[in-house]
Amino acid sequence: MTVSSAPGKVYLFGEHAVVYGEPAVPCAIERRATVAVESRDDDRLRVHLSDLSIDGFTVEYSGSTDETPDVNVSESLVQAGIGYIDAAIEQARDATDRPDAGFDITVESDIPLGAGLGSSAAVTVAAIDAATREVGVSLSSDEIADRAYRAELTVQDGEASRADTFCSATGGAVRVEGDDCRAVKSPELPIVVGFDGGAGDTGKLVAGVRALREEYEFAGDTVQSIGDIVRQGERALAEGDTEELGRLMNFNHGLLEALGVSSRSLDNMVWAARDAGALGAKLTGAGGGGCIVALDPTDETETALRFTPGCEDAFRAELDTEGVREE
Ligand SMILES: Nc1ncnc2c1ncn2[C@@H]1O[C@H](COP(=O)(O)OP(=O)(O)OP(=O)(O)O)[C@@H](O)[C@H]1O
Ligand SMILES: C[C@@](O)(CCO)CC(=O)[O-]
Ligand SMILES: [Mg+2]
Known part of the structure; x- marks a missing residue:
């Protein structure tokens, strides 16, 4: 059996705009998805997802036909649950030239799903690493990042940047602009996450941001302004100027809000963090609901978030300098 893990991430800056070629700076955090893979004698996949909100289920099916897994939940739920694993295994089979490789796969993760912390990228990156190593092939982290990006592209119908998957594979803080992906230096950051459940x-x-951009020129300008914030943010990060980082995160949140991807609970948490004295706060990831990220070296923001209506969980998140790794 081979086991790999990969971290989730928060965006300091640049989500959504990165889809249109602006730079973004995500940071890996110490919350991981762990994937265990064992080769089978046949070409089937048996996938056990222990912590999906669909109550944990095990499916066994042949990944190479369009056979529907035999489980007692709707097909769309199953597809949502196994889509990334499926795409990751397809990439692993392709990378190892073993189109018929079958695996037993178990996924465990402490990254909330669909909440802006990059659970899909972490699961995809860890699955590709574990499945390729299980058949004796070791890919570099850049190759894993590239394969994971292609897997995300397939599942997300051609709408994905390289940011989440590169960050999860590499760890630490990274900068992604189109196909240009690189690690950047980051000081320890006092990251606090609020999660609305x-x-x-x-x-x-x-798709909503894309439509706004097509309809209004100023929505396109807003996307470009996010790019300007990111470029300024990179300088603040290099200088370790956390106060400037906070101000820029506040600005970035305002522009994301203007693009229609915030929500009442995300805005509530952002304001609770600011009122508690956070240096800055913004939504992270795709938005719509899920998580905010704030910077606060004191305990005030975490405590305030715990008492904020609509906030289900608040926790400190350490920057994780390690990307995908063997467990
Ligand atoms: N623990 C898990 N087990 C199996 N699949 C998972 C797990 N965590 C995430 N996934 C897959 O990732 C999907 C969620 O990905 P999605 O891109 O919508 O959100 P996210 O990656 O958490 O947030 P964001 O992309 O905004 O950072 C789930 O529907 C599931 O397919
Ligand atoms: C919204 C987005 O920018 C980040 C999602 O974590 C989409 C992407 O980059 O693929
Ligand atoms: Mg995702």
Whole structure:
């Protein structure tokens, strides 16, 4: 059996705009998805998802036919549940030239799903690493990032940037602009996450921004302004200027709100963090619901979030300098 894990992430800046070629700076955090893979004698896949909100289920099916897994939940739920794993295994089979490889797969994750912390990228990256190593092939983290990006593209109907998957494969803080992906230096950041218990539909939210951009020139300008914030943010990050980072995160949140991807509970948490003295706060990831990220070296923001209506969980998140790794 081979086991790999990969981290989730928060966006300091740049989500959504990164889809249109602006830069973004996501940061890996110490919350991981762990995928265990064991080769089978046949070409089937048996997938056990222990912590999906669909109550944990096990499906066994042949990944190479259009056979529907035999489980007692709706097909769309099953597809939502196994889509990324399926695409990851397809990439692993392709990378190892083993189109008929069968696996038993178990996924465990402490990253909330669909909440802006990159659970899909972490699961995809860890699954590709574990499945390829299980058949004796070791890919570089850049190759894993590229394969995971292609897997996300397939599941998300051609709408994905390289940001989440590169960050999860590499760890630490990264900068992504189109195909240009690189690690950047980051000081320790006092990251606090607030989670409203909900999720957003990444595809729908990205499509919404695309439609606004097509309809209004100033929506396109807004996307470009996010790019300007990111470029300024990179300088603040390099200088370790957390106060400037906070101000820029506040600005970035305002523009994301203007693009229609925030929500009442995300805005509530952002304001609770600011009122508690956070250096800055913004939504992270696709939005619509899920998580905010704030910077606060004191305990005030975490405490305030715990008492904020609509906030289900608040926790400190350490920057994770390690990307995908063997467990
Ligand atoms: N623990 C898990 N087990 C199996 N599949 C998972 C798990 N966590 C995430 N996934 C897959 O990832 C999907 C959620 O991905 P989605 O891109 O919508 O959200 P996210 O990656 O958490 O947030 P964002 O992309 O905004 O950062 C789930 O529907 C599921 O297919
Ligand atoms: C909204 C988005 O920018 C980030 C989702 O975590 C989409 C993407 O980059 O693929
Ligand atoms: Mg995702």
